[in-house]
Amino acid sequence: MKEQEASYVRHQESDERQYGCDGKRTRDIEAWIDQGSVGAWRHRRMLSAVDPLIAAYPNAKWLTVGDSMFGSDAHYLGERAASVVASNISDAGLTEAKRRGHISAYSVQNAEALTYADQEFDFVLCKESYHHFPRPPVAMYEMLRVARVGVVLIEPNDRYILDTPLQVVLNNRVFYWFLARLLGMRERRFDFELTGNYVFSISKREVEKIALGMHCQMVAFRGVNDYATDKDHYEPAVKGNAVYRRARLLIGLHDIAARLKLIKYRLLCAVVLKVMPGAATLSHLRGAGYDVMELPGVA
Numbered sequence: 001m002k003e004q005e006a007s008y009v010r011h012q013e014s015d016e017r018q019y020g021c022d023g024k025r026t027r028d029i030e031a032w033i034d035q036g037s038v039g040a041w042r043h044r045r046m047l048s049a050v051d052p053l054i055a056a057y058p059n060a061k062w063l064t065v066g067d068s069m070f071g072s073d074a075h076y077l078g079e080r081a082a083s084v085v086a087s088n089i090s091d092a093g094l095t096e097a098k099r100r101g102h103i104s105a106y107s108v109q110n111a112e113a114l115t116y117a118d119q120e121f122d123f124v125l126c127k128e129s130y131h132h133f134p135r136p137p138v139a140m141y142e143m144l145r146v147a148r149v150g151v152v153l154i155e156p157n158d159r160y161i162l163d164t165p166l167q168v169v170l171n172n173r174v175f176y177w178f179l180a181r182l183l184g185m186r187e188r189r190f191d192f193e194l195t196g197n198y199v200f201s202i203s204k205r206e207v208e209k210i211a212l213g214m215h216c217q218m219v220a221f222r223g224v225n226d227y228a229t230d231k232d233h234y235e236p237a238v239k240g241n242a243v244y245r246r247a248r249l250l251i252g253l254h255d256i257a258a259r260l261k262l263i264k265y266r267l268l269c270a271v272v273l274k275v276m277p278g279a280a281t282l283s284h285l286r287g288a289g290y291d292v293m294e295l296p297g298v299a
Contacts, residue, residue: 028070031233031234032069032072033070033100033102036237036238037233037235038228038234038235038237038244039228039232039233039234041237041244042226042228043069043072043073043076043127045224045226045251046127046154046267046269047073047076047077047154049152049222049269050077050125051080051288052281052284052285052287052288052290053150053152053281054077056277056280056284056285057123057281058081058082060081060082060123061083061120061121062077062122062123062125063085063087063124063125064077064084064085064125064126065088065109065114065124065129065139065143066087066089066129066130066133067088067094068088068089068093068129069093070093070103071094071097071098071103071106073086073125074086074103074104074106075102075103077125084103084104084105085106086105087106087107087108088106088109089109094108111129111139111142111143112133112135112142113142114142118145118146119145119148120146121147122147122148122149123149123150123151123152124143124144124147124150124151124152125151125154126139126152126153126155127153128155128156130153130155130202131197131200131201131202132193132200133200136200140153140210141214144214144216144272144274148275149275150272152270152271152272153202153269154267154268154269154270155202155267155268155270156201156202156266156268157201157203157264157267158201158203158268159201159266161205202270204221204268204270207219207221207270207272208293208295210272211295212296215297216274216295217275217276217294217295218272218276218294218295219270219273219292219295220270220285220290220291220292220293221268221269221290221291221293222268222269222288223258223267224265224266224267224268224269225251225254225265225266225267227247227250227254228247231243232246232247254266
């Protein structure tokens, strides 16, 4: 328990350093709120994975968890959904986002102990934060508790779980070294971030087991690719910009390699639905490229 608490304190302090001081803080604010940077473009690409749910549930109430980048997840939803609350372990960044009108509402929340009532929201979205948590499944149970319809994760995909015989055959060091250099991948199996947390990537099977344990009705999965370096984030996402062109090219190459099943998608979008969706929802999900799986109930 002490290590779990220490991990959240480290992340809180990290957020306060990043968003609570001058210099880099001003640059970050403008990059996120302007929405014209390569970083903002990349994150909108990833967030578009929730568009089918927004279309199927236009009046839904959303909560974002771990929404640290000036509430960018809540901002995306706020432009499309009926109601959204941004939350994070610290209000550093969210305060400024609210002041500037980038988000409409926010709350300081520990993902493992959300203060909201059961089923207070229709959906909970956690994008690229789940892998920071010291006890991710505990946070997942909390998100399922406060969600009426479902939970959406957009997180690093565990690429060490091989899905196809082709991947097993090609998963040798020489091939991986060549492909990693070609696509700009720099990955380690046991990866830790600067704040000290282990990068807790997710897998389809892992999410499926949690959903089964909680008697959820359905899961849906879709792969998403992304690529950028820290410096790319601030560059303008405009035609003719070399950094923007390079990011688009590398993401496109990742997409081709993933479709050919030479590599796995870098990110996995996992939708866990507590209730059986209607035909319109299924049509939206399948039309957006999701693999949909109905889960068995108690016999």
